[in-house]
Amino acid sequence: MAFRDRIAACHTWRPEDYRPFLLAGDARPLGWINRTFASRLNDFPDVFEVTDQAVTLPARYGDFDSRSAALQKVLQNLHLAGEIPKWRGEDYGISRRWGTAPLFRMERGAVPLFGVLAFGVHVNGFVRSPKGLKLWVGKRAKNKSVAPGKLDHLVAGGQPYGLGLMENGIKEAGEEAGVPPDLAATARPVGAIRYICARPEGLRNDVAFCFDLELPADFEPEPDGEEVESFTLWPVAEVLDRIRATDDFKFNVALVNLHFALRHGLLTPDAEPEYQAIVEGFSISGV
Amino acid sequence: MAFRDRIAACHTWRPEDYRPFLLAGDARPLGWINRTFASRLNDFPDVFEVTDQAVTLPARYGDFDSRSAALQKVLQNLHLAGEIPKWRGEDYGISRRWGTAPLFRMERGAVPLFGVLAFGVHVNGFVRSPKGLKLWVGKRAKNKSVAPGKLDHLVAGGQPYGLGLMENGIKEAGEEAGVPPDLAATARPVGAIRYICARPEGLRNDVAFCFDLELPADFEPEPDGEEVESFTLWPVAEVLDRIRATDDFKFNVALVNLHFALRHGLLTPDAEPEYQAIVEGFSISGV
Numbered sequence: 103m104a105f106r107d108r109i110a111a112c113h114t115w116r117p118e119d120y121r122p123f124l125l126a127g128d129a130r131p132l133g134w135i136n137r138t139f140a141s142r143l144n145d146f147p148d149v150f151e152v153t154d155q156a157v158t159l160p161a162r163y164g165d166f167d168s169r170s171a172a173l174q175k176v177l178q179n180l181h182l183a184g185e186i187p188k189w190r191g192e193d194y195g196i197s198r199r200w201g202t203a204p205l206f207r208m209e210r211g212a213v214p215l216f217g218v219l220a221f222g223v224h225v226n227g228f229v230r231s232p233k234g235l236k237l238w239v240g241k242r243a244k245n246k247s248v249a250p251g252k253l254d255h256l257v258a259g260g261q262p263y264g265l266g267l268m269e270n271g272i273k274e275a276g277e278e279a280g281v282p283p284d285l286a287a288t289a290r291p292v293g294a295i296r297y298i299c300a301r302p303e304g305l306r307n308d309v310a311f312c313f314d315l316e317l318p319a320d321f322e323p324e325p326d327g328e329e330v331e332s333f334t335l336w337p338v339a340e341v342l343d344r345i346r347a348t349d350d351f352k353f354n355v356a357l358v359n360l361h362f363a364l365r366h367g368l369l370t371p372d373a374e375p376e377y378q379a380i381v382e383g384f385s386i387s388g389v
Numbered sequence: 390m391a392f393r394d395r396i397a398a399c400h401t402w403r404p405e406d407y408r409p410f411l412l413a414g415d416a417r418p419l420g421w422i423n424r425t426f427a428s429r430l431n432d433f434p435d436v437f438e439v440t441d442q443a444v445t446l447p448a449r450y451g452d453f454d455s456r457s458a459a460l461q462k463v464l465q466n467l468h469l470a471g472e473i474p475k476w477r478g479e480d481y482g483i484s485r486r487w488g489t490a491p492l493f494r495m496e497r498g499a500v501p502l503f504g505v506l507a508f509g510v511h512v513n514g515f516v517r518s519p520k521g522l523k524l525w526v527g528k529r530a531k532n533k534s535v536a537p538g539k540l541d542h543l544v545a546g547g548q549p550y551g552l553g554l555m556e557n558g559i560k561e562a563g564e565e566a567g568v569p570p571d572l573a574a575t576a577r578p579v580g581a582i583r584y585i586c587a588r589p590e591g592l593r594n595d596v597a598f599c600f601d602l603e604l605p606a607d608f609e610p611e612p613d614g615e616e617v618e619s620f621t622l623w624p625v626a627e628v629l630d631r632i633r634a635t636d637d638f639k640f641n642v643a644l645v646n647l648h649f650a651l652r653h654g655l656l657t658p659d660a661e662p663e664y665q666a667i668v669e670g671f672s673i674s675g676v
Contacts, residue, residue: 372554385668
């Protein structure tokens with residue numbers, strides 16, 4: 103087993119298995135839809151133009167509100183038919199790139215079916231100790247729809263429409279790990295990773311924003327008992343050993359933890375032959 | 390002007406302007422050679438098979454020593470003809486990826502002509518101050534062959550064959566900036582960036598390994614007066630302003646400084662609309 107296996111597991115997108123999802127008049131793919139779901143969208147000719155080449159939202163849906171409303175109508179229909187694996191009752195803002203205005207909003211549970219860009223907040227809670235850095239490792243509840251029972255960060259969450267990233271991180275830190283807002287607000291943004299990954303829930307086309315939260319030695323996170331089963335403090339070397347040898351960490355959490363290890367000099371290019379492969383694994387092209 | 394301009398300036402490779410440089414029997418391009426230089430290599434049919442599709446080193450050069458010797462003979466010939474822009478008298482080890490054994494060694498001045506992978510060490514010297522982080526900024530001598538007069542890190546250097554990265558960084562830190570070896574040895578590896586860039590010297594196909602070196606407030610680097618004209622301590626915000634507004638920083642130094650700013654939370658995704666573009670600029674595909 104190698105770090106490379108964990109990286110490859112986050113980059114499993116094969117473009118030939120998908121059709122681009124387009125806004126009329128713009129050739130740049132906004133998302134990627136698999137054949138089965140494209141055929142199903144063919145049942146909604148008022149909203150989608152489905153061909154063998156692409157799925158297109160017509161020009162008459164020309165602004166945020168009309169696009170959002172048209173999509174919502176279809177998605178609720180599919181939801182009632184039991185065809186959205188997990189309805190969240192929470193919207194994501196959908197754009198081509200972070201920092202540009204969302205083109206529409208969309209129920210979170212449908213986002214991987216359209217393979218549109220999604221943003222997430224990943225907060226690594228770490229503690230300095232005389233023996234080096236330690237990471238708080240969460241264990242996801244066994245009944246989670248995504249990656250049940252897998253190992254996780256202190257805090258992570260998808261980015262809902264209308265919240266700031268830090269705002270979302272602080273909210274999730276309180277809900278999932280009992281981190282007081284003042285402490286959570288000291289989290290520092292430290293970069294992002296990018297992957298497109300075919301998963302049971304659909305195509306994850308994600309920017310994962312990474313944050314470091316330094317915690318006092320006497321702080322203990324509190325699992326909420328629903329999303330998170332437990333938290334344990336691990337030496338980073340043990341985290342890395344587990345990532346190299348198993349897929350116990352959630353697929354994207356393994357990548358974000360490698361990002362943490364590199365930034366803190368816990369893997370070094372002189373000693374780690376996979377260093378370049380790891381770096382390239384933080385972006386889409388590298389693999 | 391935008392950070393995006395600096396990023397685009399590091400990703401100017403257009404594959405259609407180059408032919409792959411191959412080892413016989415392996416279809417994976419090892420480098421990229423432009424038309425003019427490919428035609429010139431046609432003058433050495435003992436060593437290169439030149440076609441419209443590729444430049445290939447034949448199978449009879451089957452190991453490190455025979456490849457290195459064959460290339461050296463051609464390159465010295467071109468050097469004597471005045472056709473290697475800057476002969477360095479120093480070899481790089483050439484491989485497909487960091488962490489794999491070099492396939493041959495090659496005079497540094499010829500590396501961009503073959504567009505093969507090169508490694509570099511980029512050391513940012515920084516100081517913590519009550520007003521935030523500051524960076525030591527070097528000014529390159531006006532007679533440097535690459536990027537004369539441009540702004541630079543505390544220390545940076547190409548990676549010669551047979552040295553470790555830290556070993557090279559410590560050596561360069563002493564030579565270029567008068568950093569004592571004990572202090573230079575505290576530099577911490579913090580990641581790497583990747584770009585393929587068409588430059589006056591040829592095609593730069595680089596992995597730039599980034600290091601952070603925290604310096605005491607009373608330390609002053611000493612310019613060697615040959616490679617480096619001067620060093621000045623800048624607040625990081627001023628470095629970022631200068632990068633956004635001008636191309637005063639050397640092309641790849643701008644990217645490494647953006648990497649520093651992101652890792653230290655000096656640019657934040659909530660406030661910086663170019664955040665994703667910057668992250669994607671650290672890898673080849675992103676642009």
